[in-house]
Amino acid sequence: MVWLSPVLAALLSVIGVTLLFAALGRDPVEALATLFVTPLASIDGLTELGLKATPLLLCAIGIAIGVRADVWNIGAEGQFTLGAIVGSAVALGWGGGGHWWVILATLFAGIAGGMAWAAVPALLRTRFNAHEILTTLMLSYVAIQLLGYLVHGPWKDPEGYSFPQTRQFAPDAMLPLLLEGTRLHIGALFALAAVPLGSVLLGRTLVGFRIRTVGAAPAAARYAGFSRNATVWVCLLLSGGLAGLAGICEIAGGNGQLTPLISPGYGFAAIIVAFLGRLNPVGILFASLLMALLYLGGEGLQVSMQMPIAVTGTVQGMLLFFLLAADVLINYRVRLLPARRAGVVTDG
Amino acid sequence: MDAPAPPPRLALAGITKSYAAVVANRDVSLAIGPGEIHALLGENGAGKSTLVKIIYGVVQPDTGAIAWEGKSVAISGPNAARALGIGMVFQHFSLFESLTVAENIALGLGARESIGELTARIEEVARRYGLAVTPSRHVHHLSVGERQRVEIVRCLLQSPRLLIMDEPTSVLTPQEAAGLFDVLRKLAREGCSILYISHKLEEIRALCERATVLRGGRVVGECDPRRASEQEMAEMMIGGALPVAHRPAPLHEGRICLIVDRLSLPADEPFGTSLAEISLTLRDGEILGIAGVAGNGQKELLAVLAGERLAPDAASVRVADVPAGRLGPAARRRLGLAFIPEERLGRGAVAEFPLSENALLTAYQHGLVRAGMIRFAAVEAYARDIIARFRVVAAGTGASGSSLSGGNMQKFIVGREVGTKPRVLLAAHPTWGVDIGAALAIRQALMDLAASGSGVLLVSEDLAEIFEIADYIAVLSGGRLSPPRRTGETTVEEVGLLMGGRMAPAVPVAALHGAVDAA
Known part of the structure; x- marks a missing residue:
């Protein structure tokens, strides 16, 4: 039953987008093929899929671990951005000397950046009881503004013809590619490794048990002596660190420079991925591939059928909407009351 | 016709x-x-x-x-x-x-x-x-x-x-x-x-x-x-002769394992009860029964003894001679305290977790975790042992907490807490809503634990139960605890008067504070 609703949501989204294409006066079959099939038909497409799934997977596993403890990190986008910024600072500062440790330092700086950005909501939550849903989301916008300021201001490449971008990373600060001739880098392996690590953490360690207990039964966690505040810290630092790693991998494995727009909303899409994958690392692996396909197919539609890029966001929205609706309607029955205080009442 | x-x-x-x-x-x-x-x-x-x-x-x-x-x-x-x-x-x-x-x-x-x-x-x-x-x-x-x-x-x-x-x-x-x-x-x-x-x-x-x-x-x-x-x-x-709960002969007076010393605590919610100057002493091998109707400070007293609420002063609660008033539940468990809470699902156990993980919930300090990793074989064995010793009716260690009847869940929780061999056991309404067979087994487990040298603090609304198994009885009413009496030297009527006399309508918090100030 628990896996029924993501499948249902995916099917309903396909139906929804088909209707949308028809309403736009496009051939739905061609559009669907462009959206879902074309990207899978070439090695190039498949590696691009892996490339796009990497940040989604990293962010979504962190988000999911948090949600299992009832800690809602909505701001992976901001932690992703800070990871990219802090990692880039190291890469730009120490790169170029040919040292082997530069890429490692860059990656760790990215993780630290994401963690630091997530530490702020953790502090606000545990000291002042300010809910992380609000604080993490708001800090995302701060992070994007900060990135804009840096690439337009102090970090702007003096030889960049005034484009808002930083200097290029030196080769020693770049992530190695997995496949020559494609853009797939070893960040994809980090993301893949996060799947078993996340599963083991949640299922087989005491820390994971605490996380699940705090989320499933707060009173039982209090009774067992599992600290709510410690769990908030662990979850936010962990998901912040993963998002930060995703951020720096995106830069050090991609263009090798910061620009004002480094993410097409990976951190937000990862929330959908986490729920579509049922907060389970293995499920999230598949959900991240589906979401990556949407990004790729959306670009394809834009290029070959001149459709707006908003199609991607629309389908993402449909997915989440149908998923939440399916969850509610599978678990609850809607009953309409006839009297004047009519409303919806749920029967367990 | x-x-x-x-x-x-x-x-x-x-x-x-x-x-x-x-x-x-x-x-x-x-x-x-x-x-x-x-x-x-x-x-x-x-x-x-x-x-x-x-x-x-x-x-x-x-x-x-x-x-x-x-x-x-x-x-x-x-x-x-x-x-x-x-x-x-x-x-x-x-x-x-x-x-x-x-x-x-x-x-x-x-x-x-x-x-x-x-x-x-x-x-x-x-x-x-x-x-x-x-x-x-x-x-x-x-x-x-x-x-x-x-x-x-x-x-x-x-x-x-x-x-x-x-x-x-x-x-x-x-x-x-x-x-x-x-x-x-x-x-x-x-x-x-x-x-x-x-x-x-x-x-x-x-x-x-x-x-x-x-x-x-x-x-x-x-x-x-x-x-x-x-x-x-x-x-x-x-379907047979009724087993009789058996209380082994009491030991000679044991060492003190739990002291509560003039503990006062304001209510933390609008309709809660303030605790006023509560003092009690529990010795190894003893069962102290606390009688009274729910809503007279039981919830508050248990929370502050278990560490879910902290006492204002570390010395006002001492577990095994260590000032524990400012320690949380996990630290108090390390001192040898165990607790059977009033609510089974959601507090004493997690409804959606299997019994094995519910065994881990409080017993994780007892060799079930090594280097941060859960030792599932040991956890399974512990859960199986509880199920066997307490004859818990369940489909196995993988059965979820919510699949058990109330009495069986309670037997499992009692088994888990007793199984950690605590020095002090707090038991809150342990036989509430369970049937005769389960209640007998639970009372027997409490008595056996006391016989093995642990102190048991039994908070119950069931007077017959307290008279059956406790050595001492005290009454909690309006957030105050009466001096304990030997169970053999008091009667149900006397305790009932104690419960009723000061119980009447709940004492308003302000009036209670007045009384404390005046004292």
């Missing part, structure tokens, strides 16, 4: 219901006449819950027929049951914590009237039947006993013609229980039939006209409880 005898209000014939492996009910037949108070007796797992769920439409029988007032019916769900006129007060309450009493009742009724009108009706029914319920209070502030009264009022508002009561008196004082019996007798005189499930045989003898006894899913006997003896009924339920 003679008027034919009225058909029974409810007649079950040949009801059988089986789940995957277990037959919960086998060929059960039962008839309840109009205005009859009918007892349903049986141990945990005897099939009472399943039968009641079938009557209430929650589950459908595999075979068998149900007749309501002579007409064959299929009860497709609780709504259909309510439409027929069947009301039920569940053992596990279905109330939303964050809503008020009136809002909860409105949800249950389908809210066809305004909260204001409903409040007036609630107050009227509550007054008519003498059930103290305040419609505007939030449920999360209410004690178990108060919540039950809300459930009863909710049923009575629907003017039921058959009322099912599942263990209704377990949380009431003797006076309140007597009051409830008056309510039930009045209802019965008005023609409402009552199906009364309880393990307190003396109540059934006082209240019920007929009893059906279930064992292993079958009807094993019917009797008139007013004529049958308690011994006879209990043996029918158990």
Whole structure:
């Protein structure tokens, strides 16, 4: 039953987008093929899929671990951005000397950046009881503004013809590619490794048990002596660190420079991925591939059928909407009351 | 022509219901006449819950027929049951914590009237039947006993013609229980039939006209409880001679394992009870019973002893000679404290976790975790051991907490806490709502633990239980604790006076503070 609703949501989204294409006066079959099939038909497409799934997977596993403890990190986008910024600072500062440790330092700086950005909501939550849903989301916008300021201001490449971008990373600060001739880098392996690590953490360690207990039964966690505040810290630092790693991998494995727009909303899409994958690392692996396909197919539609890029966001929205609706309607029955205080009442 | 005898209000014939492996009910037949108070007796797992769920439409029988007032019916769900006129007060309450009493009742009724009108009706029914319920209070502030009264009022508002009561008196004082019996007798005189499930045989003898006894899913006997003896009924339920709880000879006076020294604590919620100058001493090998009606500071005292709330002063709670007032629950467990909480699911155990993980919940400090990794083999073994030693009826260590009956869940929790060999065990209402067999096993476990040299603090509303197993008895009333008396040197009447005398209406918090200041 628990896996029924993501499948249902995916099917309903396909139906929804088909209707949308028809309403736009496009051939739905061609559009669907462009959206879902074309990207899978070439090695190039498949590696691009892996490339796009990497940040989604990293962010979504962190988000999911948090949600299992009832800690809602909505701001992976901001932690992703800070990871990219802090990692880039190291890469730009120490790169170029040919040292082997530069890429490692860059990656760790990215993780630290994401963690630091997530530490702020953790502090606000545990000291002042300010809910992380609000604080993490708001800090995302701060992070994007900060990135804009840096690439337009102090970090702007003096030889960049005034484009808002930083200097290029030196080769020693770049992530190695997995496949020559494609853009797939070893960040994809980090993301893949996060799947078993996340599963083991949640299922087989005491820390994971605490996380699940705090989320499933707060009173039982209090009774067992599992600290709510410690769990908030662990979850936010962990998901912040993963998002930060995703951020720096995106830069050090991609263009090798910061620009004002480094993410097409990976951190937000990862929330959908986490729920579509049922907060389970293995499920999230598949959900991240589906979401990556949407990004790729959306670009394809834009290029070959001149459709707006908003199609991607629309389908993402449909997915989440149908998923939440399916969850509610599978678990609850809607009953309409006839009297004047009519409303919806749920029967367990 | 003679008027034919009225058909029974409810007649079950040949009801059988089986789940995957277990037959919960086998060929059960039962008839309840109009205005009859009918007892349903049986141990945990005897099939009472399943039968009641079938009557209430929650589950459908595999075979068998149900007749309501002579007409064959299929009860497709609780709504259909309510439409027929069947009301039920569940053992596990279905109330939303964050809503008020009136809002909860409105949800249950389908809210066809305004909260204001409903409040007036609630107050009227509550007054008519003498059930103290305040419609505007939030449920999360209410004690178990108060919540039950809300459930009863909710049923009575629907003017039921058959009322099912599942263990209704377990949380009431003797006076309140007597009051409830008056309510039930009045209802019965008005023609409402009552199906009364309880393990307190003396109540059934006082209240019920007929009893059906279930064992292993079958009807094993019917009797008139007013004529049958308690011994006879209990043996029918158990299917053999009644085991007797055995208290080993008390040890010589042990060392002090728990001291509470002039502990005062303001209430942390609007309807909570402040604790005032509580002092007690517990020695190794001793059982100290704390009597009193819920809502007199039990919840607060247990929270501050277990470490879920911190005491203002570290020295006011000492566990094994260590000042523990400022330590959290995990640190106190390391000192040898264990705790059986009042709520089973959601606090003592996690409903959606398997039993193995529920064993881990508090026993994780006892070799079940190595280098941060859970040792699943050890956890499984520990859970299996609890299941075996306490004869927990469960589908194995993988069964989820929510799949167990209340009594079996409680046996599991008791087993888990006792199994950590604590120096001090806090037990909150450990036999509430469990049947005779489970209650005996739980009491025996507490006594065995004391005999092995641990101190046990037993907070219970069941006076008979305290008199049966405790060495000392003290009464908690209005947040104050009476000096403990040796159980052998006091009487139920004396303790009842202590409970009643200062219990009366809950002392207003402000007045209590005044009293403390003046002292």
